[in-house]
Amino acid sequence: MTVSHKNMLRDALRIRMVEEKIIELYPSDVIQSPVHLSIGQELHTVALMSLLQTTDRVFTTYRSHAAYLAKGGDLNLMFAELYGKQTGIAKGKAGSMHLCHPSTGLMGSSAIVGAVFSHATGAAYADKLKKNGDIVLCLTGEGATEEGTFHECLNFSALKQLPLVYVIENNGLAINIPLECRQSYRLEALARAYQIPYAHIEDSFNIDTIIAAARPLIEQARSASKPAVIEIATYRYKEHVGVSCDHNRKHRDASAITMWEKRDPLIVDRDLDAYRDEITAEILEAVCFAEKSEFPDHDELLKDVY
Numbered sequence: 001m002t003v004s005h006k007n008m009l010r011d012a013l014r015i016r017m018v019e020e021k022i023i024e025l026y027p028s029d030v031i032q033s034p035v036h037l038s039i040g041q042e043l044h045t046v047a048l049m050s051l052l053q054t055t056d057r058v059f060t061t062y063r064s065h066a067a068y069l070a071k072g073g074d075l076n077l078m079f080a081e082l083y084g085k086q087t088g089i090a091k092g093k094a095g096s097m098h099l100c101h102p103s104t105g106l107m108g109s110s111a112i113v114g115a116v117f118s119h120a121t122g123a124a125y126a127d128k129l130k131k132n133g134d135i136v137l138c139l140t141g142e143g144a145t146e147e148g149t150f151h152e153c154l155n156f157s158a159l160k161q162l163p164l165v166y167v168i169e170n171n172g173l174a175i176n177i178p179l180e181c182r183q184s185y186r187l188e189a190l191a192r193a194y195q196i197p198y199a200h201i202e203d204s205f206n207i208d209t210i211i212a213a214a215r216p217l218i219e220q221a222r223s224a225s226k227p228a229v230i231e232i233a234t235y236r237y238k239e240h241v242g243v244s245c246d247h248n249r250k251h252r253d254a255s256a257i258t259m260w261e262k263r264d265p266l267i268v269d270r271d272l273d274a275y276r277d278e279i280t281a282e283i284l285e286a287v288c289f290a291e292k293s294e295f296p297d298h299d300e301l302l303k304d305v306y
């Protein structure tokens, strides 16, 4: 295993452990925000972000913890935001669903399904006009591709040849509705209809496969200003929103999680245990920072709000 593979696994484990801490804290109500956990979906996010530069910009959804941390977002500011504190990344106004960290390129996340397609497409258009060599990555679930804005953005980004990669995390569920009840199209055919290059990543736990599929499209977005669609088959371990499991409900097969967990490097690779103490210490420091921080004053309520 290469050093960079080890670093990616470590970074993915860090995201997993941050969310495990959120699960532990959640029943105490100190976290003042709904949470949509990425557990199961961390490794491909880290691998994709490793192909970006700091000035490349990322837009994502309410399921934002993995992208925020993988793009370099500050952990203290994230926990303070989840706690609703003044020191949070958005002074406690954003919560988990709207994390952002512009200085490292995480421009925004949105609870409105599909909204970030147009934000990302606009940002990529700006990059193209400025000729700054940066690219934009837009990370959403497959359910969001059912929104009309996705189709408009594909058309616009193909027409203007924007430096933009749409990454679609296909976890097979939108809340609790399975894919086969929702979509009449295949994403590949849709991308090809707009003459946009497409790659499918079948194994979201295999760093080599992810990098091999994504690198050419990301490089092409940068060097030749071309849009791309990357679809990743993945699995969300927890319920849509909240910290519990939903495998006891009817909408998914309870045996599937065992299949994913058996192959999950963050569970089966015991070498990663070497990183746990150091990550735990970092997380405890961030929680402590959040706990010691003040809540915003009442007169902050309408500041920075448009």
Ligand SMILES: Cc1ncc(C[n+]2csc(CCOP(=O)(O)OP(=O)(O)O)c2C)c(N)n1
Pocket: 063, 111, 112, 113, 114, 140, 141, 142, 143, 144, 145, 171, 173, 174, 175, 240
């Ligand atoms: C415009 C809009 N419609 C509906 C919703 C309610 N909603 C929230 S999440 C979600 C499912 C999205 O699924 P997907 O895009 O696959 O992402 P995942 O949650 O699986 O990451 C829906 C329908 C919303 N937030 N915004």
